[in-house]
Each structure stands twice: as structure tokens, then as C-alpha cells.
Amino acid sequence: MKIILLGPPGAGKGTQAKMISSKYSIPHISTGDIFRKNISEKTPLGIKAKEYMDKGLLVPDELTIDLVNDRVKHDDCKQGFLLDGFPRTVKQAEALDLFLEENHEKLDTALLIEVPKDSILERMTGRRVCPVCGASFHVKFNPPKVEGKCDLCGNDIIQRKDDSEDTVRERLDVYEKQTQPLAEYYRSKNTLRVVDGSKDINVVFDDISNILGRD
Ligand code: ADP
Ligand code: ADP
Numbered sequence: 001m002k003i004i005l006l007g008p009p010g011a012g013k014g015t016q017a018k019m020i021s022s023k024y025s026i027p028h029i030s031t032g033d034i035f036r037k038n039i040s041e042k043t044p045l046g047i048k049a050k051e052y053m054d055k056g057l058l059v060p061d062e063l064t065i066d067l068v069n070d071r072v073k074h075d076d077c078k079q080g081f082l083l084d085g086f087p088r089t090v091k092q093a094e095a096l097d098l099f100l101e102e103n104h105e106k107l108d109t110a111l112l113i114e115v116p117k118d119s120i121l122e123r124m125t126g127r128r129v130c131p132v133c134g135a136s137f138h139v140k141f142n143p144p145k146v147e148g149k150c151d152l153c154g155n156d157i158i159q160r161k162d163d164s165e166d167t168v169r170e171r172l173d174v175y176e177k178q179t180q181p182l183a184e185y186y187r188s189k190n191t192l193r194v195v196d197g198s199k200d201i202n203v204v205f206d207d208i209s210n211i212l213g214r215d
């Protein structure tokens with residue numbers, strides 16, 4: 001099963017990705033998480049990516065495409081994968097199509113999680129994330145069981161630097177200009193499925209499970 005997740009920042013992509021990955025036993029590949037890991041390890045890629053991420057801008061396609069191409073070649077992707085946060089530009093989508101074509105594979109579903117713009121800011125400013133496993137929580141909507149600690153791995157959860165109000169506004173602009181056109185791209189290929197991400201986390205997951213099928 002090969003799936004990509006589309007949706008604005010704060011749509012719930014990361015939250016749903018963890019649940020989908022566990023239910024369908026496919027690796028969750030988050031380009032944001034990979035960039036953040038490189039930043040914390042101060043790799044050359046991390047140093048370059050940080051400049052863009054701190055401003056709420058997209059990391060250039062050249063860097064991002066190579067990174068994903070390398071990742072999906074790993075053995076754990078043989079039975080499928082879930083891409084969270086990639087593609088984010090038409091160029092990235094074309095590169096993914098090319099990769100799949102060369103390997104005689106195809107994308108099953110492009111899942112777009114929609115949420116109204118005015119709920120995004122509240123979701124983003126209340127978001128807390130685990131820097132170790134990437135799990136996402138919310139101070140009000142999805143608090144961790146133990147305050148300040150990740151439910152999945154027990155590490156301290158933090159607020160992302162790019163979740164400040166100004167950077168979120170920039171990221172939303174970037175989403176509308178560069179990523180939103182992908183909905184049309186996948187609709188024209190008949191792979192687009194849309195879910196209402198404004199419902200409760202578990203209800204959204206039920207809707208997604210109904211789309212993806214097989215329990
Ligand atoms: P994305 O990866 O799309 O940016 P996240 O999964 O990190 O989004 O979710 C953004 C924030 O919104 C997090 O704080 C998360 O706990 C919260 N959240 C996710 N899904 C829902 C939902 N259905 N209802 C309310 N809050 C949600
Ligand atoms: P969110 O969960 O809010 O959607 P991500 O963790 O997916 O955010 O991404 C954080 C940042 O990492 C983005 O704002 C962007 O700078 C960078 N990034 C992640 N994925 C991509 C991508 N496919 N192309 C370019 N930049 C990316």
C-alpha cells in the first residue's frame with residue numbers, strides 16, 4: 001500500500017500517519033521529521049534545511065527529492081509506505097511518479113485532510129511534539145497521558161520553533177501557493193480522496209480506514 005498525505009500545516013497528517021502506519025504496517029516517512037533529525041545532528045543537509053524551515057519556507061526541491069528517493073529504496077518500503085509531508089510541490093509529485101514508474105509501481109491513494117483555515121492557528125500554537133519519535137500532541141485537543149511526556153516513548157515533549165504564530169501564517173501562504181495545486185494533480189489521476197479533518201481524531205481515523213479498506 002503506497003499512500004501520500006496532503007493537507008495544510010496542522011491538518012493532522014502526523015497524528016493520523018502514526019495510526020495508519022501502525023494499522024497497516026507500513027513505514028511512516030515524514031520529511032519534516034527527517035529534516036529535524038538532520039538539524040539536531042548538525043549534518044550538512046540539516047544546516048541547509050534549517051535556514052528555510054525557520055522561516056516557514058519549503059526546503060528546495062533538489063534536496064528534498066533526493067532524500068525521499070533514497071529513503072523509499074530501503075527494504076522496509078517493499079510492501080509500501082506512507083509519505084507524510086511529501087510531495088509538497090508539483091515538481092516533487094512528478095519526481096515521485098517517475099520513481100514509481102521506473103520501479104513498475106503505482107501510488108494507491110493521495111489522502112487530503114481538509115481543515116478550515118481558522119482552526120489551524122489554534123492547533124499549531126497548542127501543538128507539542130516529541131523530538132525523539134515525532135509524535136504530535138495538543139495541550140487542549142490531545143494532551144499526553146503524563147503532562148510534558150510523550151505517550152509513545154516517554155521523552156520530554158517540546159514546542160516546535162516554527163509553530164509560532166508568524167511562521168504558521170507564512171507556512172499557510174506557502175501551502176496555498178505551492179502545495180494546494182497538488183489536489184488537482186492527484187484528482188486528475190483519480191487517486192485523490194478527501195477526508196474532513198475537523199472531526200475528532202478517532203473519527204477522522206475511522207473515515208481514513210474506510211477509504212483504505214481491509215481491517
Ligand atoms: P500536521 O502533521 O498536519 O501538521 P499534526 O498531526 O501535528 O498536523 O496536528 C497538529 C495539531 O493538531 C497537533 O497539536 C495535534 O495534536 C492536533 N490535532 C490533530 N488532529 C486533530 C483533530 N482531529 N482535532 C483536534 N486537534 C487535532
Ligand atoms: P507540518 O507537520 O506542520 O505539516 P512538517 O513537519 O511536515 O510540517 O514540515 C516542517 C517544515 O519542513 C516545512 O515547513 C518545510 O520547511 C520542511 N519540509 C518538510 N517537508 C518538505 C517537503 N516535502 N518539501 C520542502 N520542504 C519540506
Ligand code: ZN
Pocket residue numbers: 130131132133134135150151152153154155
Ligand atoms: Zn516520543
